[in-house]
Amino acid sequence: MNTLNTTVTSEADQSGQAAIPVQPERPSETIIEEGKTVGLPFSDDPKFKLRNVEVFYGEDRAIKDISLDIARNQVIAFIGPSGCGKSTFLRCLNRMNDSINTCRVRGQLMIDDYDIYDPRRDVVELRARVGMVFQKPNPFPKTIYDNVAYGPRIHGLANRKSDLDEIVENSLRKAGLWDEVKDRLDTMATGMSGGQQQRLCIARAIAVSPEVVLMDEPCSALDPIATARIEELIAELSESYTIVIVTHSMQQAARVSHRTAYFHLGHLVEVNETNKVFTSPEHQLTESYITGRFG
Amino acid sequence: MTDKATQAEIVRQSLKRRYRKERRFRAYGMAAIAIALGALVILFADIIGKGYTGFIKTTITLEVELDGKMMYLDDATDDRQLRMADFMAPLIQSLVKTIPEATMEDREAVQELINPYASIALRDALKANPEWLGTTRTMTFLTHSNVEVYVKHSDDDAYSIQLTERQQNWVDQLLASGVVDTAFNDVFFTSGDSRDPAQAGILGAVVGSLLTMIITLVLSFPIGVAAAIYLEEFAPQNKLTDFIEVNINNLAAVPSIIFGLLGLAVFINLFGMPRSVPLVGGLVLTLMTLPTIIISSRAAIKSVPPSIREAAEGIGASKMQVVLHHVLPLAMPGMLTGSIIGMAQALGETAPLLLIGMVAFIVDVPEGFLDSATVLPVQVFLWTGSPELAFIERASAAIMVLLAFLIGMNALAIWLRKRLERQW
Numbered sequence: 001m002n003t004l005n006t007t008v009t010s011e012a013d014q015s016g017q018a019a020i021p022v023q024p025e026r027p028s029e030t031i032i033e034e035g036k037t038v039g040l041p042f043s044d045d046p047k048f049k050l051r052n053v054e055v056f057y058g059e060d061r062a063i064k065d066i067s068l069d070i071a072r073n074q075v076i077a078f079i080g081p082s083g084c085g086k087s088t089f090l091r092c093l094n095r096m097n098d099s100i101n102t103c104r105v106r107g108q109l110m111i112d113d114y115d116i117y118d119p120r121r122d123v124v125e126l127r128a129r130v131g132m133v134f135q136k137p138n139p140f141p142k143t144i145y146d147n148v149a150y151g152p153r154i155h156g157l158a159n160r161k162s163d164l165d166e167i168v169e170n171s172l173r174k175a176g177l178w179d180e181v182k183d184r185l186d187t188m189a190t191g192m193s194g195g196q197q198q199r200l201c202i203a204r205a206i207a208v209s210p211e212v213v214l215m216d217e218p219c220s221a222l223d224p225i226a227t228a229r230i231e232e233l234i235a236e237l238s239e240s241y242t243i244v245i246v247t248h249s250m251q252q253a254a255r256v257s258h259r260t261a262y263f264h265l266g267h268l269v270e271v272n273e274t275n276k277v278f279t280s281p282e283h284q285l286t287e288s289y290i291t292g293r294f295g
Numbered sequence: 296m297t298d299k300a301t302q303a304e305i306v307r308q309s310l311k312r313r314y315r316k317e318r319r320f321r322a323y324g325m326a327a328i329a330i331a332l333g334a335l336v337i338l339f340a341d342i343i344g345k346g347y348t349g350f351i352k353t354t355i356t357l358e359v360e361l362d363g364k365m366m367y368l369d370d371a372t373d374d375r376q377l378r379m380a381d382f383m384a385p386l387i388q389s390l391v392k393t394i395p396e397a398t399m400e401d402r403e404a405v406q407e408l409i410n411p412y413a414s415i416a417l418r419d420a421l422k423a424n425p426e427w428l429g430t431t432r433t434m435t436f437l438t439h440s441n442v443e444v445y446v447k448h449s450d451d452d453a454y455s456i457q458l459t460e461r462q463q464n465w466v467d468q469l470l471a472s473g474v475v476d477t478a479f480n481d482v483f484f485t486s487g488d489s490r491d492p493a494q495a496g497i498l499g500a501v502v503g504s505l506l507t508m509i510i511t512l513v514l515s516f517p518i519g520v521a522a523a524i525y526l527e528e529f530a531p532q533n534k535l536t537d538f539i540e541v542n543i544n545n546l547a548a549v550p551s552i553i554f555g556l557l558g559l560a561v562f563i564n565l566f567g568m569p570r571s572v573p574l575v576g577g578l579v580l581t582l583m584t585l586p587t588i589i590i591s592s593r594a595a596i597k598s599v600p601p602s603i604r605e606a607a608e609g610i611g612a613s614k615m616q617v618v619l620h621h622v623l624p625l626a627m628p629g630m631l632t633g634s635i636i637g638m639a640q641a642l643g644e645t646a647p648l649l650l651i652g653m654v655a656f657i658v659d660v661p662e663g664f665l666d667s668a669t670v671l672p673v674q675v676f677l678w679t680g681s682p683e684l685a686f687i688e689r690a691s692a693a694i695m696v697l698l699a700f701l702i703g704m705n706a707l708a709i710w711l712r713k714r715l716e717r718q719w
Contacts, residue, residue, distance in 0.1 A: 127611035138602035
């Protein structure tokens with residue numbers, strides 16, 4: 001009796017839905033053509049050349065045949081709804097996915113002429129070239145000085161204390177933190193505010209003079225003022241570094257990036273100049289996302 | 296409107312029920328803690344009540360006339376004469392003089408008041424000071440343990456008094472005149488085991504425990520931490536590591552006496568190591584402590600936030616650098632706490648040590664890892680099995696010393712954790 005009832009109701013629901021004339025939700029799979037990205041995914045002077053990249057978590061295909069160039073000394077923003085694979089894709093760029101046992105990466109990923117997933121290459125060398133800033137500020141529970149000096153120390157970039165001091169000061173200056181912390185370099189980094197901690201993490205990342213800085217939602221744990229400071233910082237850093245930023249905030253993407261890539265369910269749907277993506281998106285899904293229809 | 300009122304009513308009633316539940320739950324919790332605390336208080340009260348007298352010794356102070364003739368000794372530097380001489384005679388003579396009612400006829404009854412080892416103490420004193428021969432000296436000796444029991448427990452039915460009415464009268468008089476007196480029992484802390492309760496001390500057992508613990512710590516901490524780091528950070532996830540993990544967890548629950556059997560079979564019978572020595576005891580306790588240390592160290596490593604790991608990896612630290620520079624320092628408080636708790640367990644362990652012969656009667660304080668020794672809990676076990684009444688309080692006193700060590704170690708664990716724990 002019960003079963004019958006439920007069946008009846010659900011049928012009624014369906015028929016009711018069909019009766020109301022709403023815009024039918026287009027199943028996204030049908031309008032995404034796998035491996036095809038609209039806009040301008042390629043660049044004349046690429047820092048990263050990524051071709052036919054696929055990422056699997058076990059049997060699950062998280063990234064589906066993405067090809068993309070990331071231009072030198074530009075800021076590219078990855079946007080898209082949660083779970084669309086933008087962070088996964090970002091983490092392929094410095095092999096942070098290596099520590100996940102079930103994760104496999106296929107395709108060709110090149111930074112300059114260096115094959116990122118070449119098994120003969122040491123991941124340490126790659127990460128010295130490609131720094132990363134994480135979603136949650138994660139300073140080491142050490143002093144401010146030691147946090148910034150850690151990278152140069154393990155890579156042997158400074159032989160003398162004075163060299164190291166210089167690297168630490170320069171990195172903190174570039175991260176816009178020097179004036180705030182120069183008198184307390186030997187205090188614990190964990191005692192700083194969230195925004196300061198995140199800028200410290202940026203200073204730590206650039207202390208090893210990387211060519212690329214990857215940022216995985218760097219402002220999601222920060223208040224608007226701290227966010228504004230990080231955004232200014234990204235603009236300054238883009239003069240000398242290639243920056244890839246994952247963000248959930250479309251305003252942020254619009255403010256800081258030169259190019260924007262829109263991801264959807266593991267597909268790279270659209271890549272273009274940022275102002276073009278936000279003013280005249282070519283793809284239906286991009287338009288729906290940036291106008292706030294889903295996401 | 297009415298709908299809303301009834302809904303509020305329903306919520307209010309359910310709130311009442313929820314609060315009642317909460318109050319009941321709190322009451323259960325407090326009752327549980329009260330029971331636990333009560334048991335602890337009873338345990339401590341019993342042990343301290345029985346054992347505090349173990350820290351008191353009874354002494355007898357005598358004017359001893361060191362007459363060479365009476366002792367058959369005319370040269371106190373001659374070892375042979377010292378060995379043959381009668382050192383009990385001057386003590387008895389002096390005691391007979393001190394007790395008004397006693398005559399030389401009662402010499403046997405009088406001798407029963409003095410500790411049997413007093414003559415040896417006198418001989419050692421004379422050997423050290425040969426010029427004392429022929430003089431009269433005021434010297435303090437231990438009483439016989441029967442006198443000690445009478446002085447401390449004459450009004451306690453649990454103790455049967457082994458002295459005759461006459462001897463009891465004498466002791467009462469001597470107590471009144473201050474010849475027999477009580478003092479802090481330094482002998483208990485400065486000597487090894489003895490058949491005579493008044494002479495028995497825990498120094499041998501404490502040193503034995505210390506030597507055994509040193510072996511255990513030196514072996515189990517590095518091995519345990521290394522195993523934990525390998526399993527947690529480097530080992531591939533497969534059937535073999537799963538199997539190892541299950542086995543380690545199982546080992547933690549294996550009865551400790553099994554480890555004793557293993558030690559007997561492997562270390563003593565197979566490798567031919569000596570019996571009753573701290574080295575073998577330490578090895579056996581290492582086997583027993585390892586699972587505890589491995590499990591707690593793995594938990595400590597697991598609790599290091601992944602963000603710290605990612606930060607280090609993201610900057611280009613190698614696996615080894617991530618572990619040594621970041622994971623290990625952050626996991627260290629947990630590892631140390633686990634190790635100290637494991638060590639405290641090992642310190643209180645008796646069963647496996649019985650099987651490897653650390654239960655022997657050993658008078659000498661051990662001087663090295665290969666000297667025969669016993670440990671504190673085994674000493675307690677030995678004394679509780681002794682027929683002499685005075686050993687009861689010695690055993691309780693030894694338990695108190697053992698508990699003090701355990702409390703000290705656990706306090707150290709808490710202090711280290713507070714001290715090394717960092718915020719992130």
